[in-house]
Amino acid sequence: MSEAAIRFEGVSKYYPLYHHMVRGFKSFLFNMPSAIREMRNSRFLALEGLSFEVKAGQSMGIIGKNGAGKSTILALIAGVMRPTRGRVEVAGRITSLLELGSGFHPDLTGKENIILNGVLLGLTRREVIKRMDGIIDFSGIEESIDQPVRTYSTGMQARLGFSIVAHMDPEILLIDEILSVGDIEFQGKCHRRILEFKEKGVTMVFVSHSMGSVRMVCDSAMWLDERTIRMIGEAEEVVSAYAGGA
Amino acid sequence: MIKKIPVEHIKDLLFELTKKELKVRYKNSYLGYLWSLLNPLALSLVFYLAFKVIMKVAIENYTLFIIAGLFPWQLFSNSVNASATCFIGNASLIKKTTFPKEMLVYGLISSELIHFLLSIPVIVFFLIIYGKYPTPAWLLGLPLIITAQFLMAAGFSLAVASANLFFRDLERLVGIFTTLLFYLTPIIYSMDIIPKEYHRLIMMNPLSPLILTYKGIFLEGVFDFRYFIYTFVWGVIVFFTGRAVYGKLNGQLAEAL
Numbered sequence: 001m002s003e004a005a006i007r008f009e010g011v012s013k014y015y016p017l018y019h020h021m022v023r024g025f026k027s028f029l030f031n032m033p034s035a036i037r038e039m040r041n042s043r044f045l046a047l048e049g050l051s052f053e054v055k056a057g058q059s060m061g062i063i064g065k066n067g068a069g070k071s072t073i074l075a076l077i078a079g080v081m082r083p084t085r086g087r088v089e090v091a092g093r094i095t096s097l098l099e100l101g102s103g104f105h106p107d108l109t110g111k112e113n114i115i116l117n118g119v120l121l122g123l124t125r126r127e128v129i130k131r132m133d134g135i136i137d138f139s140g141i142e143e144s145i146d147q148p149v150r151t152y153s154t155g156m157q158a159r160l161g162f163s164i165v166a167h168m169d170p171e172i173l174l175i176d177e178i179l180s181v182g183d184i185e186f187q188g189k190c191h192r193r194i195l196e197f198k199e200k201g202v203t204m205v206f207v208s209h210s211m212g213s214v215r216m217v218c219d220s221a222m223w224l225d226e227r228t229i230r231m232i233g234e235a236e237e238v239v240s241a242y243a244g245g246a
Numbered sequence: 247m248i249k250k251i252p253v254e255h256i257k258d259l260l261f262e263l264t265k266k267e268l269k270v271r272y273k274n275s276y277l278g279y280l281w282s283l284l285n286p287l288a289l290s291l292v293f294y295l296a297f298k299v300i301m302k303v304a305i306e307n308y309t310l311f312i313i314a315g316l317f318p319w320q321l322f323s324n325s326v327n328a329s330a331t332c333f334i335g336n337a338s339l340i341k342k343t344t345f346p347k348e349m350l351v352y353g354l355i356s357s358e359l360i361h362f363l364l365s366i367p368v369i370v371f372f373l374i375i376y377g378k379y380p381t382p383a384w385l386l387g388l389p390l391i392i393t394a395q396f397l398m399a400a401g402f403s404l405a406v407a408s409a410n411l412f413f414r415d416l417e418r419l420v421g422i423f424t425t426l427l428f429y430l431t432p433i434i435y436s437m438d439i440i441p442k443e444y445h446r447l448i449m450m451n452p453l454s455p456l457i458l459t460y461k462g463i464f465l466e467g468v469f470d471f472r473y474f475i476y477t478f479v480w481g482v483i484v485f486f487t488g489r490a491v492y493g494k495l496n497g498q499l500a501e502a503l
Contacts, residue, residue: 112269
């Protein structure tokens, strides 16, 4: 149980500044290696020297100001980005709830989007179809499920997005600031679902500006400030320190 | 951190992404799939008027001659042109989820491939008008040449889709490049009407043996194995080059978007 599900060792992340590198297509093609090296020289520091771990079955909250690097950490865990320096180790199947409904296609219906999204998130078609009724039921938008998603309100899209993720079976769940969507009733439903995942032993990393949610869901918390860890420890302590100090 | 993805899931991804491409394209149009026929047919009509009626080229069955080359060409050029925006158009997916991104490109090409397959009856229709019929060579030839073409289109498309994130000018260049390439490919002319000294130049274009294989099958009912092998070798080279470019840039896709 005390195996680390996620481990960061001295992780730094730089973003290249892409507007600096438009130096023409020809020079890129002919000097590909050096051109790429050059791009790396004009860059923007997003995270510096982060080391921490999240044990399997634990949930950790990440709090901090906008631009502190919270979402970058999630992207690194999810593997959509690679660290510039250091190592990121992840053991387990990841489901990311990074932005609800981000994978929806506006012209497809709710149902079509459920299948597409489920498959993109790692299920097979058969598995998605088996869970279809559960997903629709959870979302509470049965009447509109055969309408194109572009006709949905933001709240409805978020509901559908969360419902899909709620029916995946993740070992590691990444959640980026989502519980602020939907009405109070649906928020409650989301919270309950997340706590269910926690009970099942799913490892969670939870980015939020809602201190209440962090307190409720997380065992530990990390306070990010100026691209590095300001404080890490028991959720309760870190949240109080953050709320007092920020 | 290399994840093993089961074959069934890859298959489902390809299926769903292809279906999405097809559905989205025709979602709000009345004529739907007919559009993918009307475009090349209109183009064929223009070429017919320009080259047969006005310039009087000495190629018989000229409409059929053009269509037999133009339809397969469209499969290639549509794939490559659409691939430029394939990753950009799916930015949120690339930034947020971890499925293999190259599947987006394969889905795109598969949807173009389905259009092409659906246009083969039109070619047959024109054959019959000119008193010709499909031959057994089609059964062997078409699957093989389509495979070679898929590799070639996939290679170009993967490279274009990835590189376009870093150099947005590429998508304009690709448009110009495919237009030029069209005239360097024996689609609207045959090899025997161009001077001998240009044959080598034309045959340096990987699309030439491809189109000539198709024309052999559709027009003469013959599968030219030499042209096919030539195309296939090109296809393999282009595919692995394209994958190498994609592999090189893959880790940075999410940051560039």
